[in-house]
Amino acid sequence: MNRRVLVAGGGIGGLACALSLGRAGVPVTVLEQAESFGEVGAGVQLGPNAVRVLSQWGLTDALQSCAAFPDALRVRDAGGGGLLGQLRLGPVALARYGQPYATVHRADLHAMLLGAVRARTPAELVLGARLQGMAPSASGVSVALEDGQALMGDALVGCDGVWSRVRAALLGDAPAAPTGHLAYRGLVPTRDLPPALRTPVVTAWLGPRLHVVHYPVRRGEAFNVVVVVQAAMREAALGPVDPRGWYHEAGHAELRALLGAAHADLLGMIEAVPQWSLWALHDRAPMAGPGEHASGRVALLGDAAHPMRPYLAQGAAMALEDAWTLGKLVDRHQHPIDWPGVFERYAALRWRRNARVQAQSRRNGSVFHATGLVRWGRNSAMALLRERLLDNPWLYGGPPKPEPQP
Template sequence: MNQQVIVAGGGIGGLASALALARQGVPTVLLEQAAAFGEVGAGLQLGPNATRLLSDWGLSDALEACAAFPEVLRVRDAHRGTDLGQLRLGAMALARYGQPYATLHRADLHALLFNAVQQQGLTEWRLDSRLASFAETPDGVSATLDDGNLLTGKALLGCDGLWSRVRSQLLGAQGVRASGHLAYRGMVRAGDLPLALRAPVVTAWLGPRMHVVHYPVRGGEWFNVVAVVHGVLGQGHGGEPGSDPQGWSHEARANDLQRAISPACADLLAMIEAVPGWTLWALNDRPAMAGAHEHAQGRVALLGDAAHPLRPYLAQGAAMAMEDAWTLGRVVEFAQKKGDWPRLLAVFAQTRWQRNAQVQQHSQRNGRIFHATGLVRWGRNTAMRLLGERLLDNPWLYNGPPEPERPPVLSPRARRAA
């Protein structure tokens, strides 16, 4: 398929898309607005649904080399320190889902995908390049860049994040939705933690109007720590009033965070105090997807956060972007007419939108449950103690992603007629 596809955005979703298409022989030109490829941020979690894709792409060994594989998800009360419930991971995740549960640094996942795309050899890299606008033509897409240069391709994939320019032109200007939550993030060496906090465990601390999650990355040598609290940038939480809402991170002050989670138990405070520095960003999203038209129209498709930004309460942001990319690759693989991009993207959109909407809805619901107060908090804690793993596990999610429909097998005569 010598039909170039334009991919706007060089993050995890964009690289995964280029990889999935390259594996089907489809060349891409990938636009990245930064002057060098790389990934900001700290850690992320990959459930079995995501590690299944890396395995299918032949990247399990690369994942093994850079990730950690926690033994358990442990939920604790942020104020009292008591255990609320747990979900066995490790060998149990392998037994249940056939794939591991992994935690790793975002930069490591980005590098893993970048190296895989380079090895395929079908991607042209355009650094310091950002799409300004696009236009569909009868047989392709024309993209204008910020510097005035023009690119043409058979299709355009918008993998350019929450503030996507591709989305704005495809669906019209739509403001993002402020969650009223702020995320503090930091990294700490495992050797700088008390022994009790170095275990290969994902720990989630739940408290009124806040929660904290920490887990090992980089083979357990570091821990990623994320604390989510209610608040506004510049109002007692770092940054300056009017800070750029599109900014990924702002300077944060540890005492602001300690005040926001107070009163915290000794173990949680020990973890917070061990982190040498914090950055901060405001959490924004959009309403859950309402139909396939929000994923693709004609020769243009949106993937990852450009289509379905997620609040981080189900740990599925990177996974859903990768699922989108994998599904598109499968649609191309199964297609009987490989070059019909409007049809290919329509099948992709129909396959993906409902699952992505469901994950968006579950993420929003989890945020309300994590930060519950009063009787709702009491009911949550009681349910976790009584139901344990049945409440914390997500078979509907981890058994995915769903395969796109395969077209019926045609006889040679029918194929010639088609």
């Protein structure tokens, strides 16, 4: 190996990529545009597929120390409060899939990956490194930074999120599109909740043109709360939201007005959150082919390749799966590594699964926010099919293992 692999982005996807490649013996340089490592946002749901990846990286104990492991996923009606459906998690998920279902604060997951990268890999971590452009060639990839530095690597992996500069340079396509949905996010200490709301479960409240999800994080010491509404509901009264920024002035009165005549338990959870942030959600159409994942010596990972709506709770999981797959494809005995070949196999293995998750996430959003007859049909289907409608064996049994090279 003549040079390092360059990884653009030091978020969850970038650190997962650095860890996976580092475990395979590949030197990596992570280029993070911020001046310090950290994560914005709040909670992340990790299905058994994502927990399986972390386990194979030797992070089971680290996850146990910071995550919560809910007993169930419950779906309730936002207005009347009735139980629409339930999926058992906890020991049932462990028995069914060999791994549990976890919920974790995003900053804790990021810190866990950062610690593993620093302790277990030859990675170099560079802060304040904002990518300006890149130029791939037959022998490597040249990267220019905004401060005038130029770096050369054997390959480049774009892990720089929904507004990826690597993707823009590689594919030249349009930016991610607004979904028409807004997400209010908050975190509340469990001790500040009424006793009835401290149950260690993932709860999804479904209402017309909106839904709310809350679940425990930090070993159950806090609850992450997310309220997703259609943008038109808010914009009619308060105006548009900065599409690329966090809005920090959302208040309880605003949310109560949007939720309308919601159930008392739901309103109690909303009232308990001390501070809200607001984010406009963006995504892309489901991937149409492997060319959206990689070309030559440049690959895309996580949101840079397949930004998705949060209605299947798989955004972080797919980034972890991408990274795990990439590491599995590296032949540590091959010198130099054939990066175009590795990336070609990676793209072929990942794009269909990521496209399916993107498509299912979009469908779930329509179902969650349904009105009229569609809402009635949704509720009837949940009552009839029960856990079969909420479980996803094709998803939770992953990630698919790469076949050995002939």
